[in-house]
Structure formats: structure tokens, C-alpha cells
Amino acid sequence: MGLVETVKRFFKRSTYVMTNQTLSQITDHPKVAVSSQEYQRIKDNQRYFSGSYPQIEYKDSNGRLTKRDFNHLPIGRTAAKKIASLVFNEQAEIKINDDEANTFINKTLKTDRFNKNFERYLESCLALGGLAMRPYVDNDKVRVAFIQAPVFLPLQSNTQDISNAVIVTKTTKVEGNKNKYYSLLEFHEWSDDKYTVTNELYKSDFSDKIGQRVALSELYEDLEETAELQGLSRPLFTYLKPPGMNNKDINSPLGLSIFDNAKTTIDFINTTYDEFMWEVKMGQRRVAVPTQMIKTEYNQDGEKVTVKREFETGHNVYEQFDSGLDEAIKITDLTTPIRADDYIKAINEGLALFEMQIGVSAGMFTFDGKSMKTATEIVSENSDTYQMRNSIVSLVEQSLKELIISMLELGKAYELYKGNIPDMDTISINLDDGVFTxxxxxxxxxxxxxxxxxxxxxxxxxxxxxxxxxxxxxxxxxxxxxxxxxxxxxxxxxxxxxxxx
Incomplete structure (x- = not known):
């Protein structure tokens, strides 16, 4: 059977027989070659990227345990966004020597708004440590799906690239009055020029569990369990990761976030910023109030009742102390000036350390209020930022070339493209480094x-x-x-x- 027919049969009704396989996490699957520690690291990167921090617990002036939001700076997101914009923007150009292939690819990418979407998803790649791209056909048009790190896990890999992987698609369905959480595991396996896609569906009552394997027809009526594709020169997906060795797990083929080795510094900056914001908000006003201060009330029988005065809930301004004296007692203001200069200096020192750890030029994130480096000074050819950008650009160019080949091969399989499949050497990627050069x-x-x-x-x-x-x-x-x-x-x-x- 030819490639065209096998691809078209990819979405046909499955003859799948239900099994009793149950998974708690995706890493429990025997085919997945990623440790639970690596998967947890990716989820932790996602927390830093999104800025999801737990509330702060503290005791107010009455000794009650109180919670408040944690003030933080979006350092992870800011760093990823800034570097992504330096690497790729909407002015990027893709050219192929073959006119027919060039026309097909540029028209397809423009229709799919690829340039705009890729710059956005490149942020995710840099922040989470990787990004996969896979072409697919929708309404007789080739489109590109962006698969982020938490739902892309390798099965097997060689020293150069990931050739086998599983892609996880989450779906929520209401059954009765309860939510049911489905996870479609799409296994892409490449061996001896034969490409196999296997689908497995799992169902759970809990959003953080994969659950028990069920029939594909329970959610996808026409999805086939297995499809074999022949005639492809490479896997349908391409995997892009930031440059550098994964020093968290040297055997893992997955990439590191640009801030994976700077999390302690991010924690320091955020803790300092939170203390600074809280000090400004509360004024760090401290008033010493003797415990002997009471208010007098009378009951229904006219008897005097003494009740301790309590402070306003949520405030940590007042401090009680026992003077041990019966004579007139004074309320003492213990307020000290806000340490703005010290906090700002500490935050800037943390940002300078963060710049060094992620490999960008000094002054890219810090600002002392007196002078600011120009863009030319920060991104000059000899700067750390320029060198870091070059390392990322070379990987982006290679990944885009692989994606273009896959798009053309998929387009040819669906008879949407009838030209030749060009060599990668004939594909030119212009990422426009005019800011630097x-x-x-x-x-x-x-x-x-x-x-x-x-x-x-x-x-x-x-x-x-x-x-x-x-x-x-x-x-x-x-x-x-x-x-x-x-x-x-x-x-x-x-x-x-x-x-x-």
C-alpha cells in the first residue's frame, strides 16, 4: 500500500480491544524513556514560567495564621520572551531554490500565520527546555502543530536527535455530573525507514492522573489504533531544544530551560522583591502596645468585665508587651524607615547574577537608574547575548529545515503538493539579525x-x-x-x- 493510502487510513475507525493497563503518570508507560525526575523538572519550569507561586503564610499582630499573595517578578517569562524576540520575528524569511516548493511552503506558512505563532512558542521552548513541531492536514491545507515540553516525551533517541516520541493530548468530557479526563497517547516510532503511529486512549477521574486504558472509539470514532507510513525520509515531527548539555540528567535527550540552572537566583530575587513590596505596603510600621491596655465593659448585672483589646485582623503592625508596671504606660512607635535603596540594590545584584547564569550580556535586565546601555552595546558582535543568539539560531534553522521537508512530504502524501522534495542545503533561513549586525x-x-x-x-x-x-x-x-x-x-x-x- 502506498504512502498516500496509509496516511489517509490514519483516521479510520479502530479495531482496538480494551486492556486493563493503568497509568498514574505518563512516565509509568513502559515505552517512555524519561525519568519521573526529568518530567517533574519540566513541570517545575512551567511553574517558574507562569509565575505560579503558593501564598505566603504569616502571623498577624493577634497571632492568627494569615495568608497573602506572593509578590514576584516575571523573570522566567521576561527572559524567554526577550531572547525569543532576538532570535525570531515576523520578518524572518524562508527561501527554497526550487520555485514550486518555495511557493508551496511560503503560501502554507503565511496562511497558517506560522511566523507569528513560532515566535510565541519559541518562548515556551526556551522556558521549558524544548518544543516539537508536527505538520498535519486540515481542510486540504497543511498546518503546523506546536507541541510543548510537558506533553512531548521521547521513547528512544540517538546521540544526535529524538527519532521516537509520544505526544499527549488532554481532553475533558462531562459524564453525568462528573468530569472525566482523557489522555490520548500518540506514539511516533521510526525504524528502518518505516514510520509507525500508534494511538492509546486513557481515562481518569482525576486531572493529574493518566488513568485506565479504554477503547479509542469512546472518544474518537474514526481514529485508527496503528498506522504504518512508508516513503518518509524522516520523522513527521521535529524537536527543537535550547543549546547546551543537560547537566540535570546527562543521559536525557531533552533540553534544559534557559533558567534551569538559575532557579535559586530567581528565588532570591523574588523573595527580596516580595519583602520589599510588603514593606512598602505595610509601611513596616511597628507600634508597641502594653498588654495592660484593656477596655472595660459591663454585663447585664452591672458587674465590671475586663476584655483584652484586639487588633485589626490581617495587620502585623502592633506588638504586645508586658511592662510589669501599673502606672501610666506609653504606646511606643517603633517604626523604622523603609529600606528602599538596600532592597533595590539587592534585586539588581540578583539580576546581574541571573544575567551571568543564563549567558546574556551584563545590563540586559539590570538598570541602576543612572545610565542605561544602548542596544548596540548590549548586542554587539562580541557580546555574550550575540553568541548565545547564534547558538540558538543554528538550532532553529536546522529545525525549520526539517519541518519544511516534513511539510512537503506530508503535502505530497495528500496530493496537495506535486513537486520535488528539496535537499536541506537548498533551503535558506533568514532570521534577520539586523539588530546585531x-x-x-x-x-x-x-x-x-x-x-x-x-x-x-x-x-x-x-x-x-x-x-x-x-x-x-x-x-x-x-x-x-x-x-x-x-x-x-x-x-x-x-x-x-x-x-x-
Whole structure:
């Protein structure tokens, strides 16, 4: 059976027979090759990214245990967003030497608003440690699904890339008056040029449990249990992760968040910021009130009753003390000035340490109120930020090329694309690093290289215009043709008669 038919049979009714397999977590599945510690690390990254912190418990002036929200800075989200915007933006361009493939891909990506979506999901990749992209067909159009780290787990991998993985899709369904939580496990396995997709459905009464395996038809009427695809040159999905070794688990193929090794610093910054905000809010006013202070009340029989005065609930302003004296007792104001300068200095020191730990240039997040570095100073070619960006860009370019190949192969399987499948070397990704690069300086550099005979013109065109080598050759040929034509136009009749055409 050909690739077209096997892909189209992917969504047919299953002949699945129910089993009694039950899973507490996705890592309990025998096929999943990720430890529970790695999975928990990803969930912890998600907490830092979203800024989900538990409430603070404290005792108020009456000694009652009280809770309040934890004030924090969105450091994880800010860092991921800023770096993602430096790596990729809507001005990014994808070019393929094959005109038919180039037209199909650019039209498809534009229709799917890929550039806008990818920049957004790149934040998730940097914050959570990875991102998978998988093309699919919807209404005769190829689209791209973004699969975030918490629902993408490897099955097997080699030293270069993840070739087998499971994708988890969560669905909630109301049955009676109770919510039922379904988890569809989509196993993608690649072996000897044969691509197999296996679907398993699990049902649970609890949102944080995978539950018991049930029939696919319970939720997906036309989903087939297993589909074998042949003729693909690579897995349907591509996996992108931040650069660097996973030092949390050196055997794990999953990537690290950009702030995985800076969580203690984030905790320090947030704790300091929370104390600062609380001190400002409460004014850190402290008033010493003797316990001898009472208010007098009378009962129905006219008898005097003494009742201790209590303070306003939720406030920690007042402190009781026993002076041991019966004479007039004074209320003493113990308020001290707010330590704004000390807190701000501590927060900035924490931010400077955070910059060093994630590998960006000093001054990218800190601001002392006196001077601010320009964008050119922060992202100059020799800066840490520029070097970090280059490392991420190389991985993004490779991942996008793999995605393009998969999109073309899937489009061809559904007969939406009838052209050739290009080689990756013919695909050019322009991520527009104009923020970092002085175009005039770059042009001057390559002009000097060509003039000195240290580089060919084709290389100079390739680098300055960010095109493929084949495209650069065509541009050079076009320049030579136009130059020859212009030269012929200004030659005199005597010159032509003397030297010929």
C-alpha cells in the first residue's frame, strides 16, 4: 500500500480491544524513556514560567495564621520572551531554490500565520527546555502543530536527535455530573525507514492522573489504533531544544530551560522583591502596645468585665508587651524607615547574577537608574547575548529545515503538493539579525576580502545577502550580464570597429 493510502487510513475507525493497563503518570508507560525526575523538572519550569507561586503564610499582630499573595517578578517569562524576540520575528524569511516548493511552503506558512505563532512558542521552548513541531492536514491545507515540553516525551533517541516520541493530548468530557479526563497517547516510532503511529486512549477521574486504558472509539470514532507510513525520509515531527548539555540528567535527550540552572537566583530575587513590596505596603510600621491596655465593659448585672483589646485582623503592625508596671504606660512607635535603596540594590545584584547564569550580556535586565546601555552595546558582535543568539539560531534553522521537508512530504502524501522534495542545503533561513549586525561594516569587510583575493565574490554575496550558494551564483551571473550590457551601450562606434563586438 502506498504512502498516500496509509496516511489517509490514519483516521479510520479502530479495531482496538480494551486492556486493563493503568497509568498514574505518563512516565509509568513502559515505552517512555524519561525519568519521573526529568518530567517533574519540566513541570517545575512551567511553574517558574507562569509565575505560579503558593501564598505566603504569616502571623498577624493577634497571632492568627494569615495568608497573602506572593509578590514576584516575571523573570522566567521576561527572559524567554526577550531572547525569543532576538532570535525570531515576523520578518524572518524562508527561501527554497526550487520555485514550486518555495511557493508551496511560503503560501502554507503565511496562511497558517506560522511566523507569528513560532515566535510565541519559541518562548515556551526556551522556558521549558524544548518544543516539537508536527505538520498535519486540515481542510486540504497543511498546518503546523506546536507541541510543548510537558506533553512531548521521547521513547528512544540517538546521540544526535529524538527519532521516537509520544505526544499527549488532554481532553475533558462531562459524564453525568462528573468530569472525566482523557489522555490520548500518540506514539511516533521510526525504524528502518518505516514510520509507525500508534494511538492509546486513557481515562481518569482525576486531572493529574493518566488513568485506565479504554477503547479509542469512546472518544474518537474514526481514529485508527496503528498506522504504518512508508516513503518518509524522516520523522513527521521535529524537536527543537535550547543549546547546551543537560547537566540535570546527562543521559536525557531533552533540553534544559534557559533558567534551569538559575532557579535559586530567581528565588532570591523574588523573595527580596516580595519583602520589599510588603514593606512598602505595610509601611513596616511597628507600634508597641502594653498588654495592660484593656477596655472595660459591663454585663447585664452591672458587674465590671475586663476584655483584652484586639487588633485589626490581617495587620502585623502592633506588638504586645508586658511592662510589669501599673502606672501610666506609653504606646511606643517603633517604626523604622523603609529600606528602599538596600532592597533595590539587592534585586539588581540578583539580576546581574541571573544575567551571568543564563549567558546574556551584563545590563540586559539590570538598570541602576543612572545610565542605561544602548542596544548596540548590549548586542554587539562580541557580546555574550550575540553568541548565545547564534547558538540558538543554528538550532532553529536546522529545525525549520526539517519541518519544511516534513511539510512537503506530508503535502505530497495528500496530493496537495506535486513537486520535488528539496535537499536541506537548498533551503535558506533568514532570521534577520539586523539588530546585531552593522550592515555597512559587514559589507565593507567582505569588499576588502574580495579585493584582497581572500574570498570569492559568490561567498561575499552569500554572506551579505544571506542567500544560498546557488542563489548567490545566479545573482553574480545576473550582475555580470547587466555589467556587460551596460558596457556595450556606452562603447563608441570606433571602439567596436577596432575591438569588435
Amino acid at each position: 552593522d550592515r555597512n561594516a559587514e559589507l565593507d569587510y567582505w569588499l576588502k576580502m574580495v579585493t584582497a583575493g581572500f574570498a570569492p565574490k559568490v561567498k561575499a554575496i552569500e554572506k551579505t545577502m544571506n542567500v544560498t550558494e546557488d542563489k548567490a551564483k545566479k545573482i553574480l551571473q545576473q550582475i555580470a550580464t547587466e555589467t556587460m550590457s551596460a558596457t556595450n551601450q556606452v562603447r563608441s562606434d570606433e571602439d567596436i570597429e577596432t575591438y569588435g563586438e
